Amino acid sequence: MKPYRTIVKDGLWDNNMVAGQLLAMCPAMAVTATATNGLGMGLATTVVLVASNVLVASIRQLVPSAVRIPIFIVLIATLVTLVDMALNAWLHDLYKVLGLFIALIVVNCGILGRAESFASKSPIAASAVDGLAMGLGFTLSLVAIGSVRELLGSGSLFSQAHLLLGPAFAFLEMKFFDGGALLMILPPGGFIVLGLLLAGKRIWEARRAERRRNLEVSASAA
């Protein structure tokens, strides 16, 4: 089994859901017009992801591999619907902010991806850690895309954060200039920023690999 350190690093960076696995593109494109929306979607997904990973890991020995996909889909859809109803009933104000995102989580293939490629083969605790790390990595990517789009598109950062996180977080809301490039807020902006994010991650990793190789060369030379 992978050590926890690797699981966390995988989720946050190496195998990041958006920037590494290229999964969950639909929610990543749809809601990231602002950084706050990215944060909301990311956090809601994290909660569902941890719960679904734990659930799948705990029944993994009972599930026959031939029908595992339909079983996982039913479990995830049920879980999301339960979260949706519970929030709507008991945390209605939060639901009004997050409701849009929760319905979108059902179509998030990243969650099925984790159930299939990790939780169905791993113990419960490791699956929970994987869900948490993957969820936070997803949140990170969404906030990054959302920040760039919001900054270039409307000249602000984390606008409406107080609606999501409560009035105490109003200090996050920043306004730099009025107007901005409309294109960034519209869907094409999402694709452009995602492309730049992917390219940036590749360049960074290539540079780092090269630096390591140079170090090794100089070390062996010395």
Place this chain on the structure above:
Amino acid sequence: MSEPLSLERLRPTIPYQAAALAVTVMTASLALSFAEGFTRGPIEHAIAEDTRRSLAEVLPTGSFDNDPGTDRLEARDGDIPVVVHIARQAGVPSAVVLETSTRGYSGEIGLVVGIDREGKVTGVRVTRHSETPGLGDKIEVAKSDWVHHFVGRHLADPDPARWAVRKDGGVFDQFAGATITPRAVVGAVKRSLELYAREHERWFARREAS
């Protein structure tokens, strides 16, 4: 050791797979129907509370002592269903709130329009929409004070031809980069006033709902 071994042998068989699927689906349905039963009441309550709050926002405070949320009747404006809430002071109608909708740039915009006895707008709020974030969403009161410009207007102020956005020769601002959304909202408010002018006598003639 015999337990995991027998499970190992059972798992690939068709009856086991069918049973696993059936049990999963049954458990899921059971869980959902129980949860639906538990949450139905609180959800209805929360939605009613939302409606009450948005009604109170478009009516002048202290202008009514009934619960306009339950004092309601249904009307039609062409093919748009409209819910009419009647605010009363000591049983006498003092204002109405129309829950109506219109087509925006991307999908339906739901709004509530408060109108007093003289036919003046007392307030407008958008209750739901899916307009472009950063452009069309300035119709939300949380993001812009644009909807406040309707307060105090009536069918003769501005005159009917100027009840439109500036681009169409009217008096209401459109937004930079978005004309369709504010045009839809201006149109919906105007239609609400016209509906009120046509029908309010019939609405007020109705006995107060108990």
